[in-house]
Amino acid sequence: MVQIPGYSVIGPIGRGGMATVYRARQTLLDRDVALKVMSRQLAQDPVYSQRFLQEARMLAALNHPHVVPVYDVGVTPEGLHYFSMQLLTAGDFAARMSDGLSELELVRVLIAVAHALGFAHARGYVHRDVTPANILFDAHDTPILTDFGIARAVTSTSRITASGLSIGTSHYMSPEQARGAEVDHRSDIYSLGVLCFEAVAGKPPFDAADGFAVAFSHVHDPVPRLPDEAARWQPLIDRAMAKDPADRFADCAAFIEGLREVAPAEFRALGPAVISAQTRRVLTPPPQPLRQRLQWPRWLRWRVPAALRRLPSELASAAARLPALLRREQLPPWPFLTAGAIGVGLLLLAGWLALGASEPPAPQPLAGSPTKAAPALAPPVANTTLVTLMVAAPGTDDSAAPAAVGEPPVAGPESEPVTFVAPDGEPHTVLDPVAELLRRGRDNLGKLRLSLPADDNALADFKLALAIEPGNAEATQGIADIAQAYLALIARRDPTTEFDGWLDALAGAERIAAEHPVAAPALATVRAERRRFADAESARGEAALARWDRDAARVAFERALRVLPGHQGAEQGLAHAARLGTIGYRFNDPLGERAGPDMVVVSDSLALGHTEVTVGQFRQWWEAAGKARFGAELPRCRDRDALFAISRKRSWMAPDINQTDDHPVVCVNQPMAAAYAAWVAEQTGRRYRLPTAAELVPLASAPAAACRSNLRDSAYRTRFGGRDGADCNDGHAGTAPVGSFPAVAPGLADPVGNVREWVSDCDTGCRQAIVVGRSWHSTPDAAIRDSLPADNGFNTVGLRLARELDH
Secondary structure: OOOOOOEEEEEEEEEOOOEEEEEEEEOOOOEEEEEEEEOHHHHOOHHHHHHHHHHHHHHHHOOOOOEOOEEEEEEOOOOOEEEEEEOOOOOEHHHHHHHOOOHHHHHHHHHHHHHHHHHHHHOOEEOOOOOHHHEEEOOOOOEEEOOOOOOEEOOOOOOOOOOOOOOOOHHHOOHHHHOOOOOOHHHHHHHHHHHHHHHHHOOOOOOOOOHHHHHHHHHHOOOOOOOHHHHHHHHHHHHHOOOOHHHOOOOHHHHHHHHHHHOOHHHHHHOHHHOOHHHHHHOOOOOOOHHHHOOOOHHHHOOOOHHHHOHHHHHHHHHHHHHHHHHHHOOOOHHHHHHHHHHHHHHHHHHHHHHOOOOOOOOOOOOOOOOOOOOOOOOOOOOOOOOOOOOOOOOOOHHHOOOOOOOOOOOOOOOOOEEEEOOOOOEEEEOOHHHHHHHHHHHHHHOOOOOOOOOOOHHHHHHHHHHHOOOOHHHHHHHHHHHHHHHHHHHHOOOOOOHHHHHHHHHHHHHHHHHOHHHOHHHHHHHHHHHHHHHHHHHHHHHHHHOOOHHHHHHHHHHHHHHOOOOHHHHHHHHHHHHOOOOOOEEEEEEOOEEEEEEEEOOOOEEEEOOOOEHHHHHHHHHHHHHHHHOOOOOOEEOOOOOOOEEOOOEOOEOOOOOOOOOEOOOOOHHHHHHHHHHHHHHHOOOEEOOOHHHHHHHHOOOOOHHHHOOOOHHHHHHHOOOOOOOOOOOOOOOOOOOOOOOEOOOEOOOOOOOEEEEEEEEHHHOEEEEEOOOOOOOOOOOOEEEEEOOOEEOOEEEOOEEEOOO
8 A cells, every 4th residue: 555644545446558457545634535546657757747746736726616516636755646636435426427417407416517628728728538427526515627637728838638639438538638639628628519419318329349439430430419308408418429620519517598599497496506305316317319229230230322321210219200100090009019010020131132141242343432431340240251332433553541440541452343223223343441551551650640630641641450350560660651751850859940840759659659569669769859858958058047038048948848847957957048137036157167156146236245355365366366466465454444453464365263174254455356356357348347335225125134244243242351241152253154044135145243244335535434334343333335445454354246238
């Protein structure tokens, strides 16, 4: 059993391909929750981790009474991704449909789900998996929409699911979703129409042996007709399930209005809020449609002409009208039932005899009109060669005929046409569908129609050939060749000038490699290419940040994240770009091979040093340029601002107080401070200088707290004596390492204490220079602006840099 901090896991209640849902007790709040925990294997993949986190974020953002609420999101120390949500214990909509629904209950539930979807759509989210199993009920019988695991923001620039990949539950997906095309909120409206049809008819509108065939029906087949007793629902369902999204309801509010128009009179009188469970149970569930029991055996459907295959539906419709006819005419039912049974038997027998039980028909001249075979194939009867038909019109080129199962043309070994005569007397030509699909698949492969357009591409051809003949080696190789063709496109396209096309090729190769084991070797190549590009774009973004080019940096980081969602460097860089140049933003200009002083933006045009210049930073300048200029005669250095305590033995390297490289440099005069700033400007190519008094005084005027600013206190008195100063002890008799005390807005360390700082202003013909701030020697009430001899150093005075922001 998994271990999640803060939860007592009781046991699993559901499992999917991506995660397991457990019933658990949230110990701190003492409540039962549903705890969704991502698979350990998938958690290693950043794409799936991002999709799992996306679901939690979406649910947390959708605070709606009919959307399941999220309580907590996290990752355990062992790397388990999880989030907890409301525990729903009253079953799902699938179970209620199976037990039988009243129309009142159906309308109530659909309106609740439509409200939830409309709320999500208004915030830019499409659910993409609206199914009965994803509609649950809480203890108060409120319908709750769940499982946003494959939903996505329609405006997101970082997409997890690429175009051309159809994700969802095949029985409920829209035509555009089945094709792998772009979807919007109208795809969810289509799924609502499917839910409505299933609830009214007792079965989904399209069903087949495999999901591909069901998806094919969603794309190509018309919406089935409801029984006469439910016909008033047909216009609502037809509009919701229109093949073209433009023909559907414009939004969920329009769907709700359409639903209200067909709702029972009881609903319009009571409204959804007052329909009790007792009221719902009184009404009779809709009957199962008769045609559900009148279907041809699967193996026989392919041997019965279309006119006969339509017979069950026509008989079902007539049978549904028969009771009313008998009541109106007051006739006994048994003669009609007997005649109907005999008629059905004769028609079946006629169809069987017309087509032949075992022997293929004799060749006949080409005739007939184009038709389309169904997408799902059943195994043939023993000792019978079953040929799935592709029928060509007289005088047409076989290669232009429509596909065997309604799919686009393909290339493959030419199959010999076979002709037969149908019961209507018309000759038809048939081809081996697998051979035809293989031919067209290779043809599309040569034309680089790999997985698009949706209705004519090599992938669909080869997949359909495999659906008809599992394990076909040529179709399998064709899919591998498609992956290689995508890799070739990736290599040929320049992502700097053909970014979208290059990215589409990446997504196509990755999708095929992930879905088909034969193409799996391409997956490593695609992932390596994604990583290479994302790293390069991230480095390009960092270079733009160094130039203060916010727009170029943002573009580079966003491209990196489109190619590799979750790339750590790009995410951090994008956040950095958003802060670039704002007040409080910290940065370093390169100083040779090292990073320059740590600077903080304090206005639109100025940055100041985050700290005073340190002994270690000053030593760099001294060794590079300062010694040659000032080394012959170091300035005299005064002790603690005293007029007479002056010595040439005291210097910035030996200031008579304890210092290391991370302490602020002292015992430098104003010309040395200005020379250091000029050297930094020369090395970086930026406009560094000493700040002015006007720039520094407002920041140094912050309230002075003795043990929070390194001012004179008991530690000072212990070392130097005296009675003044605070009674607290900050642990520093002299200077403290820079940044030892809390920064002052907008992010400067030690502007109030530690050392006073030379500025560029001067007095008395510049024999006197201005210092700003207080030092370790100052009392909390000392002046923050003073004038001192410019050519003297003081072990209480250092410097801070200013940089003009020319970007």
